[in-house]
Amino acid sequence: MKDISLYIHIPFCKSKCLYCDFLSYSGKEVYIDDYIKALINEIVAFKTDKQVKSVFIGGGTPSVIDSRYIEVIMNTVFKNYSIADDAEITIEANPGTVDYNSLKTYRLCGINRISFGLQAWQDRLLNVIGRIHSSADFVAGFEVARRAGFDNINCDLMFSLPYQSAEDFFETVRNVTDMQPEHISAYSLIVEEGTPLCNMYEKGALPEIDEDEDRRMYWGAVEMLAERGYEQYEISNFAKDGRQCRHNLVYWRRGDYKGFGLGAASLIDEVRLKNTENLSEYIGGKCVTEREALTVADRQEEFMFLGLRCNSGISEEDFYRKFNAAVDDVYAEEIKKLVSDGLISRKNGRICLTKRGFDLANMVFVEFIQQ
Numbered sequence: 088m089k090d091i092s093l094y095i096h097i098p099f100c101k102s103k104c105l106y107c108d109f110l111s112y113s114g115k116e117v118y119i120d121d122y123i124k125a126l127i128n129e130i131v132a133f134k135t136d137k138q139v140k141s142v143f144i145g146g147g148t149p150s151v152i153d154s155r156y157i158e159v160i161m162n163t164v165f166k167n168y169s170i171a172d173d174a175e176i177t178i179e180a181n182p183g184t185v186d187y188n189s190l191k192t193y194r195l196c197g198i199n200r201i202s203f204g205l206q207a208w209q210d211r212l213l214n215v216i217g218r219i220h221s222s223a224d225f226v227a228g229f230e231v232a233r234r235a236g237f238d239n240i241n242c243d244l245m246f247s248l249p250y251q252s253a254e255d256f257f258e259t260v261r262n263v264t265d266m267q268p269e270h271i272s273a274y275s276l277i278v279e280e281g282t283p284l285c286n287m288y289e290k291g292a293l294p295e296i297d298e299d300e301d302r303r304m305y306w307g308a309v310e311m312l313a314e315r316g317y318e319q320y321e322i323s324n325f326a327k328d329g330r331q332c333r334h335n336l337v338y339w340r341r342g343d344y345k346g347f348g349l350g351a352a353s354l355i356d357e358v359r360l361k362n363t364e365n366l367s368e369y370i371g372g373k374c375v376t377e378r379e380a381l382t383v384a385d386r387q388e389e390f391m392f393l394g395l396r397c398n399s400g401i402s403e404e405d406f407y408r409k410f411n412a413a414v415d416d417v418y419a420e421e422i423k424k425l426v427s428d429g430l431i432s433r434k435n436g437r438i439c440l441t442k443r444g445f446d447l448a449n450m451v452f453v454e455f456i457q458q
Contacts (some may be wrong), residue, residue, distance in 0.1 A: 090171070090354070091137040092337045095126070095160060096348030097149040098366070101184065105217035105287070108279035110350040110364055111147040121370045122349075123156045127419075129347050129374050130163050137343065139168045141175040141334035144198070150180035154189040160198035163447065175200055175333045177241075182224035190235035195339060201232055202241040202272075207248060208259040215249050215277075229266055234343065239330060241270035246304040248276055249284075256304045259295035264315040265406070269330040273308050274323050275301055313396040321397050322440075322448060339393045341386070357381045383410065384457055387417055400439030414438070421454045 099119060100303065142164060149157065157178065159363045164170070177200040178193055193201070205225045207213055225242075232240060241265050246256045263271065266362065274399045276296070278285050287293045309319055317325035321339065324332065337344055346353045353360040361377035364368050381389075387410055394401035406414045415422065422438065424430040430444035432449050442450050 088449075089137050089343065091135055092141040092143070092334055092342060092344040093139055093142045093164065093168070094334075094344060094346040094348075094351055095130075095142065095164075096146065096216040096346065096351045097144060097152060098122075098147040098349045099151055099285065100146065100148045101151050102217065102219045103180075104281055106276060106278065106286040107217075108282050109147070112366070115366070118366060118370065119152055119156070122366070123152075125157065125370045125372065127159065127163050128210065128372065130160070131167055131346070133345060135345070137169075139164075139174055140171045141337060142177070143334045144169075144176075144178040145358045146179055148181045148204075149178050150184040150189065157198070158192055158196045161198065161205075161386065165197060170197075175239075177202055177334060180228070181202055181220060183196040183220040185231065186229050187235055189230050190232050190237065190412060191420075194236045199237070200239040200241070201237050203228060203232075204241060204243045205259075206245045207251065207255070208262050209251075209255055210254060212248050212251050212255065216245075226266070227247055229268070233441060239270070239284070241272060241332065242268045244273045244308075245276050246273065246308070247296050247301040247383045251304075253300060253304050253307060257307055260308050260311050264312065264317070267284050270324070270332060271312060271317055272324050273305075275305065303406040319398055336397075338438070339396050341389055341393060355417070357386060386410070388457065391418065391455040395438070395444075395451060398439065400431075400437045403436045405439065418455060425451060425454060 093297055099115065100111050100113045103111065103113045114373070137457065143378065144157065144160070161176075170384075176198045178198050179202045181204050190201070199218060203225060205222070206216065206218060208222045209223045213222075229240065244256075244263065260273075278288055278296075284293070289293075306374060312319065312325045316327055318328065318333050319325050321335070323334065326332070341356050343352065344353060345355060346360075349366060350364040351362045359379045359381060360375050362374050363376045365373075390409065391401060403414050406412075410417075422431070424446070426433055429441055430447060432439050432441050440448060440451060
């Protein structure tokens with residue numbers, strides 16, 4: 088039986104971070120009840136005979152809504168879908184928005200993985216980017232999650248923050264790994280247009296990002312995490328043995344997934360779907376507003392640039408099996424150029440990013456996108 092993953096979007100936050108361009112809101116708590124009702128209706132309306140291998144409740148900040156809503160959502164999922172016995176079920180949470188009772192509720196309704204958005208250990212840096220928690224809040228939340236029964240915890244970290252030194256970031260990595268989470272995600276800050284942080288950069292209110300320092304932080308963290316037992320399996324993701332995020336691997340390997348909620352995206356049987364981003368429309372019962380059947384060329388592009396995100400790269404045999412064509416039939420020139428430039432390696436039937444390719448990944452990916 089072919090399987091599927093589910094993504095469930097909760098677009099509410101206590102406060103919007105200065106760098107955030109995600110589809111989320113603060114100050115709209117009055118809509119939570121109606122939103123959850125619309126979300127439940129969408130979950131019930133979708134039908135599939137595929138077994139669910141993973142569920143990811145993301146946001147926004149799912150942990151800011153009352154845990155009884157999460158319980159209702161999960162009860163609905165289990166009632167309407169065939170959930171694999173070993174399904175990975177994740178909820179995102181911000182430090183300071185969870186307590187023992189809410190975390191215990193999550194566990195009791197089937198959630199077995201939690202992802203904390205720490206970002207940085209230093210409170211002064213958290214203040215600069217508009218986070219409303221402290222490192223003490225993170226430590227407290229992490230410890231309570233362990234007591235509530237979570238044995239699979241991810242921590243999100245960010246580097247190249249304004250006023251952040253490499254030593255600041257390495258201190259964050261050291262302190263977090265001392266707590267022994269099962270998974271760590273480490274992302275470089277991306278300054279998105281239209282965000283308050285972008286406006287601050289444009290006005291010269293923040294120091295420019297130093298690309299060399301960014302790479303020093305990244306590769307220093309890669310080395311530290313390896314030494315501490317975290318294997319890098321994707322550009323920004325590191326895990327203890329067997330604790331890779333199975334849900335995210337579905338995206339990178341182009342598995343089927345159904346997104347529920349405002350602005351949620353789906354890929355089902357090579358058709359991409361996108362939900363409305365209008366909150367009033369969604370609450371009113373309108374869901375899918377975009378539908379695109381992917382061409383063979385679309386699928387080949389995605390196979391290459393999504394697969395290359397992972398350290399294992401792409402399998403030439405898998406490419407042939409999926410498309411009935413050798414990878415050289417489609418991308419011979421691009422591969423030859425990238426190998427020559429030292430950005431990818433090709434051996435034993437696999438194509439992977441080199442260390443230099445990791446630094447210039449976007450340049451690599453664009454080579455596989457038809458202009």
